Amino acid sequence: MKRRGLLIILSSPSGAGKSTLAKRLMAWDPTLRFSVSATTRAPRPGEVDGRDYYFKTRPEFEAMVAAGEMLEHAEVFGNLYGSPRGPVEAAMAEGRDTLFDIDWQGGQQVKQAMEKDVVSIFILPPSIGELESRLRSRAQDSDAVIAGRMEKSMIEISHWSEYDYVLVNDDLDLAEEKLRTILLAERMRRFRQPWLTEFGRGLEKEFEQR
Numbered sequence: 001m002k003r004r005g006l007l008i009i010l011s012s013p014s015g016a017g018k019s020t021l022a023k024r025l026m027a028w029d030p031t032l033r034f035s036v037s038a039t040t041r042a043p044r045p046g047e048v049d050g051r052d053y054y055f056k057t058r059p060e061f062e063a064m065v066a067a068g069e070m071l072e073h074a075e076v077f078g079n080l081y082g083s084p085r086g087p088v089e090a091a092m093a094e095g096r097d098t099l100f101d102i103d104w105q106g107g108q109q110v111k112q113a114m115e116k117d118v119v120s121i122f123i124l125p126p127s128i129g130e131l132e133s134r135l136r137s138r139a140q141d142s143d144a145v146i147a148g149r150m151e152k153s154m155i156e157i158s159h160w161s162e163y164d165y166v167l168v169n170d171d172l173d174l175a176e177e178k179l180r181t182i183l184l185a186e187r188m189r190r191f192r193q194p195w196l197t198e199f200g201r202g203l204e205k206e207f208e209q210r
């Protein structure tokens with residue numbers, strides 16, 4: 001008897017290290033599925049359509065929303081972002097866990113729709129100065145874009161208390177270990193192990209037969 005796949009939501013202000021940590025978690029557990037979002041924003045250098053995002057025009061994105069194909073969607077930095085529903089439901093049914101790199105608005109929507117299946121994790125930077133220098137070190141955005149992201153960071157950070165888990169990404173290795181610990185523990189929640197009833201019965205029977 002398989003358990004349903006978990007929906008693991010990772011949120012943070014831009015630059016706190018969510019994509020880096022998501023990639024590490026996926027490398028650690030290849031059964032994890034990353035939810036590739038659709039977005040109307042332009043690809044950054046090195047980003048691949050279908051791997052990092054599904055890059056869409058606004059009319060294409062809006063058509064997906066109208067057709068009910070988005071599990072959640074939100075406007076972030078003037079662009080639309082959303083999580084396609086189909087792959088998530090397929091993974092859940094197969095008992096595979098899905099990792100989402102989405103903002104607080106998306107996190108709230110997924111939690112409302114599927115609360116029991118959701119584990120939400122917020123990643124904080126060690127300081128605002130460090131957040132800005134990480135955004136700059138990524139060297140993928142212009143000064144104006146970075147300034148805009150810093151402004152939005154305040155809004156994103158203000159939502160940390162709505163999450164199940166909160167961790168500070170200071171030392172990257174330690175932050176990764178904390179994430180793995182959360183995932184291992186959540187997978188062992190009793191209600192997520194439907195096969196336990198039968199397993200427990202089997203143990204009792206074994207006792208009786210001794």
Ligand code: ADP
Binds near residue numbers: 021172
């Ligand atoms: P996000 O996905 O949250 O926007 P990224 O994962 O792209 O952030 O990280 C932003 C930058 O900070 C990247 O250059 C990344 O290598 C770096 N970074 C991430 N975590 C740490 C850390 N713990 N210490 C130092 N640099 C980090």
Ligand code: 5GP
Binds near residue numbers: 013072082083102104
């Ligand atoms: P970026 O443009 O830096 O890749 O992402 C900007 C912000 O949009 C990040 O906070 C990221 O978590 C969020 N985001 C990415 N995909 C989605 C999505 O599908 N839904 C929502 N709600 N937010 C998303």
